[in-house]
Amino acid sequence: MNTETGGRSMKLRAGVVGLGKQALDDHIPGLHASDSAELVAICDEDAEVVREQQYQHRVQGYTDFHEMFRAEELDLVVVCVPHHIGRDVIETAAEHKVHVLKEKPFATTMQEARELVDICQRTGVQLMVTLQRRFNPIYTSFTQLADQVGEPFVVDAQYTLHIDDPSEGWRGRTAQAGGGCIIDMGYHLIDMILWYFGLPDRVLADMSVSARPDRDYDAEDTALIHFAYDSGLYGSLLLSRYIGPKTEQIRLVGSKGMVHLERGRLQRLSNSGKVIESLSREQAWPAAAACQIDHFRRVIDGTRPNVSGPNENLAHMGFIAACYESARSRTYVNPKELL
Template identity: 60%
Template structure:
């Protein structure tokens, strides 16, 4: 486990504990206190240097949950040594970096899979079948918001380190659902700001609205915010015969009159998604499952995100496909 921040402690380490296919053999972090705490908890060797861990432990794969600007170096070190990578999102901070990392993985003959737990949540998987039952979809309404008191804190408040704010960070999950269900849009335009705390010094957007459209008439918007309460995660798709509403732990298909046609609920799915993701990656490395969240797929995510930032600067719609 490389990187021992919130995501590692909340998801990846418990996921490893529950896995029947993977075993934790070492931890790594630049913070000695965080490192010492996890060493004592899991009784494994600890390292402050990634290269030393890779050379001495020789792991089959690593889980990487580091600040965005550190990810490239860690992946490259792994690729040189032929060590597979399960990487916390985002895959990269720009299309250029994404293409470079994809080439590094190809040359190193390693599997890299980006961690997106929602793809291992049966509720999100079930939404695909329900979307087929609402006729022709024409409207998308997505929202992912929560409140943090300090959007400026740490590396996440600095565009140079994070690559952006809520769009590239938390927004990556909602963007992934969008691309998973409908593919890459033909046009994107974003409006965003870093003004929730006027006296704070940060430039990574805390709130954003992204408008998007497809050639076939499907259009919509995404609302993302690290400042807006209450915590909300939803994707509502409206079609000619009904609609589908996906929220945390529940997916519903509605008739045109608003009555519920069917509903699926699995409130405990998030607790098991991290383990399912790790076990799936082990099967990918064994050649038993396809890697559907690898570098080639995430070139599209990098293009979508870059189009958002470019559209803000240009003041017009941008076609993300032109950035692939």
């Protein structure tokens, strides 16, 4: 690993596997903006996309990630591939002792998650799931305001957007995606729930695969999830790939007020709805991707804890597995019993 030379810190050599929107809009710009890593290689199965990005970024390009790992001396790799391919990339990276920054979800099933934990522990490779909201000041300020609303008792959360055809591409197939809106886009909001409140004691979920009855798909387009804690806190979570406009919000209600979080804005309100204080950003947080990479560098160096590592993401997978089990059994499921 490149660490120091002559007292000067060296950037880690980074590759990116999967050149979709997330990689092009977030991770590659984040690598260029980071003080901790430099982009040296890219990989995608689409040769035309590789040629275009290879020319633009002046790096080596590959259409086979196995070849990329053999040819390049990488320190870390950013993995942005369809969910069912993730494990193969992680295993290959681990074989080459390359640390992994992986786009959500951690895994497609609870069993796969456990096996990935074992792979990382056995090889000593650090893996961190990309959860950029943890590096955005709007989201990190939530708990500070939540401390000011007395005893919390209810959470109302939703993350919705509109995809005209939920059957399109690999995301419409459970065999490839591991599920639909719960395990895919919902992973971010589930992370927020677990980050702020911990893993619930009970989960009850219902889901739909009927938003477009004229299309053939089996990954849920919409889900309504109820969750509760033995402490008395309870809540609901609405996820959908078909309900527009795009909305992301969490509202926590306590005995002495409320906290309302949405993209770009965080507010503390009275129980009647009067705004007491507010924090906002008119633009996106462009430094989040670079901050995430810089944090991961420190995780690799052993100077920061890996708060989004394999063991930590077992809780996320437990929540997700509980949702799918609850929808099948039509009963409450304790996600802690699935860990």
